[in-house]
Amino acid sequence: MAKELLRVEHIGMKFNLSKERVNDFREYVIRMLKGKKLEKDEFWALKDINFSIHEGERIGILGLNGAGKSTLLKVVAGVFKPTEGRVIRNGKIVPLLELGAGFDKNYTGRENIFLYGAVLGYGRQYMEEKYDQIVEFSGLEDFMDVPIKNYSSGMKSKLGFAIATIAEPEILILDEVLSVGDGKFRKKSEKKILDMMQDGTAVLFVSHSLAQVKRICNKAMILEGGKMIAFGDVDEVAQVYAEMTGELDELTVGQKNLVKKKNKKKKTEKIKQEDKREVMEES
């Protein structure tokens, strides 16, 4: 049986949302001195999430804006400590969440490669061996001696992705990172991820592109309002999601026909129910 690399048990994540706005720190201190605490609302971004990832599994996470996708990835990666439940990790995780977020803007591209490498747990010698490969992948050969503050956001993301490609994770966590950079870079990074998957790397992947999820993943889940409402085979879950969002363009002809058939059945049932109600009202 395939090795279980990660298990998520009854995860819940609560945020405190301030109901009132405080414009600056001075106003905050005055309120505290007056003994006026800010009113806070509790908000559960995730509630009772359970699943596991085994070797060779690539799970897509689907959901509308604010459904809790990024929060779930951050909990799995250990960025957030969950309010409830636990994450059991049995494999090396490399998260590609906010690419380039760890860069120091005053250092050059070259210096940041070594810095970022250290964050990923790699020493100077290993990074020196991998340096040319990283620069080549990023396509930023001419900008290595330029401080990061002069990079565009696309350039930062490219460099962040290029550094992460040297890692050899058992689980790769991807949050929308395959939509960074220009079309050429996007294709190249998707190919790189597919190559890593050939080597057996498991993937947890958030994307708003249903087509991309179907290309990369073999399983998927749907989050809605912080709850997992579907989990299973990627084609089946993608079909449910397409129905929810009306993204039928992304489906194959066969899948579209299936959805149309289902919708027709629903419509007929609705008409039948309305007819029945009218008859009952008349009598």
Ligand SMILES: Nc1ncnc2c1ncn2[C@@H]1O[C@H](COP(=O)(O)OP(=O)(O)OP(=O)(O)O)[C@@H](O)[C@H]1O
């Ligand atoms: N640090 C935080 N403090 C308070 N609320 C937060 C925090 N991070 C996320 N949230 C809230 O949690 C909910 C889920 O956010 P999350 O970013 O996980 O959604 P998402 O599904 O990734 O959305 P999107 O598709 O827009 O990226 C949102 O309502 C968001 O406002």
